Amino acid sequence: xxxxxxxxxxxxxxxxxxxxxxxxxxxxxxxxxxxxxxxxxxxxxxxxxxxxxxxxxxxxxxxxxxxxxxxxxxxxxxxxxxxxxxxxxxxxxxxxxxxxxxxxxxxxxxxxxxxxxxxxxxxxxxxxxxxxxxxxxxxxxxxxxxxxxxxxxxxxxxxxxxxxxxxxxxxxxxxxxxxxxxxxxxxxxxxxxxxxxxxxxxxxxxxxxxxxxxxxxxxxxxxxxxxxxxxxxxxxxxxxxxxxxxxxxxxxxxxxxxxxxxxxxxxxxxxxxxxxxxxxxxxxxxxxxxxxxxxxxxxxxxxxxxxxxxxxxxxxxxxxxxxxxxxxxxxxxxxxxxxxxxxxxxxxxxxxxxxxxxxxxxxxxxxxxxxxxxxxxxxxxxxxxxxxxxx
Numbered sequence: 001x002x003x004x005x006x007x008x009x010x011x012x013x014x015x016x017x018x019x020x021x022x023x024x025x026x027x028x029x030x031x032x033x034x035x036x037x038x039x040x041x042x043x044x045x046x047x048x049x050x051x052x053x054x055x056x057x058x059x060x061x062x063x064x065x066x067x068x069x070x071x072x073x074x075x076x077x078x079x080x081x082x083x084x085x086x087x088x089x090x091x092x093x094x095x096x097x098x099x100x101x102x103x104x105x106x107x108x109x110x111x112x113x114x115x116x117x118x119x120x121x122x123x124x125x126x127x128x129x130x131x132x133x134x135x136x137x138x139x140x141x142x143x144x145x146x147x148x149x150x151x152x153x154x155x156x157x158x159x160x161x162x163x164x165x166x167x168x169x170x171x172x173x174x175x176x177x178x179x180x181x182x183x184x185x186x187x188x189x190x191x192x193x194x195x196x197x198x199x200x201x202x203x204x205x206x207x208x209x210x211x212x213x214x215x216x217x218x219x220x221x222x223x224x225x226x227x228x229x230x231x232x233x234x235x236x237x238x239x240x241x242x243x244x245x246x247x248x249x250x251x252x253x254x255x256x257x258x259x260x261x262x263x264x265x266x267x268x269x270x271x272x273x274x275x276x277x278x279x280x281x282x283x284x285x286x287x288x289x290x291x292x293x294x295x296x297x298x299x300x301x302x303x304x305x306x307x308x309x310x311x312x313x314x315x316x317x318x319x320x321x322x323x324x325x326x327x328x329x330x331x332x333x334x335x336x337x338x339x340x341x342x343x344x345x346x347x348x349x350x351x352x353x354x355x356x357x358x359x360x361x362x363x364x365x366x367x368x369x370x371x372x373x374x375x376x377x378x379x380x381x382x383x384x385x386x387x388x389x390x391x
Contacts, residue, residue: 069353072231072293082295083141090136098131104194108155135189146182162256170270171324172338180249180272183297190221191260222307224262226300226351232292233357243328244275252319254299262305268319271298306350321345333366
């Protein structure tokens with residue numbers, strides 16, 4: 001796959017803040033006026049250089065080999081419908097620079113906005129202290145964006161990213177919202193506060209080749225949306241399930257995230273996503289199975305930043321997580337199946353493969369439309385009740 005390895009934390013390898021001695025000024029408009037340095041450095045210029053990579057570790061602290069668990073695959077039709085399977089390195093960013101005067105981590109006096117194309121951005125700054133916030137612009141395969149950003153009136157408050165509700169009802173485990181929410185697109189962010197641009201050049205290094213003074217700032221550019229890959233393994237399907245006619249949901253995930261801190265919101269919602277059925281795929285035992293699979297992006301587990309967790313046991317997730325999937329059978333009837341995947345989501349707190357296995361030899365064929373469903377405590381399948389379903 002292009003541009004890197006799946007499910008890995010973005011980190012800025014090098015972001016350089018470069019103060020340059022300018023011989024002739026550009027036509028940039030400066031407000032407020034800059035305090036020019038006495039011995040020839042006319043005004044400080046900051047150059048951001050982004051070199052991005054990612055790294056995913058599981059709860060044991062070793063590399064998580066998602067490919068060993070992923071049997072659904074990803075073909076051109078999946079890519080056309082869902083987009084790329086992996087994270088894609090962004091190339092366009094929104095940048096916010098906040099000036100706090102002579103006080104580090106103080107109240108912000110004013111804000112400057114910029115749109116960065118590529119990995120290098122250069123602009124002038126006042127002497128003093130600055131806060132930086134950057135996040136990627138969204139690029140979608142259909143030109144329609146689900147992510148929204150709320151920038152508050154007060155520049156001291158954080159930027160919040162969120163999505164809105166769909167028109168699809170939540171089939172299961174929806175204590176607050178009646179409809180599912182759109183999944184967000186890939187979002188990464190970096191925030192650095194209290195960066196000093198000082199007149200005595202403390203912390204700067206001189207580059208004799210370029211004849212410039214350089215201050216290097218290493219920021220951490222991390223994903224704050226996380227990829228999950230659900231796959232439902234259908235053993236002994238024998239043509240019984242023929243399609244997935246409607247969208248599915250993963251419940252108990254966060255509704256929003258704080259772009260500055262990466263901490264997900266506390267309102268639990270169900271995230272809507274689509275799945276496809278593929279036939280005759282070799283399972284790990286050599287058995288030929290049918291697999292229902294898909295890809296979804298979420299803001300992660302409520303109330304936490306997954307990048308600050310090193311083990312699944314550190315997660316304080318209080319929500320249950322269910323995947324509901326509508327399956328259509330050969331006779332035209334359909335059933336909605338609900339699976340408790342709480343343990344898998346908590347184990348893959350930063351995203352990963354979710355695997356569900358079904359033996360169709362044990363599943364009665366529905367005889368009426370929408371006439372059956374499963375959850376974790378099920379009995380009387382054909383009468384609309386619940387059956388115990390082994391996971």
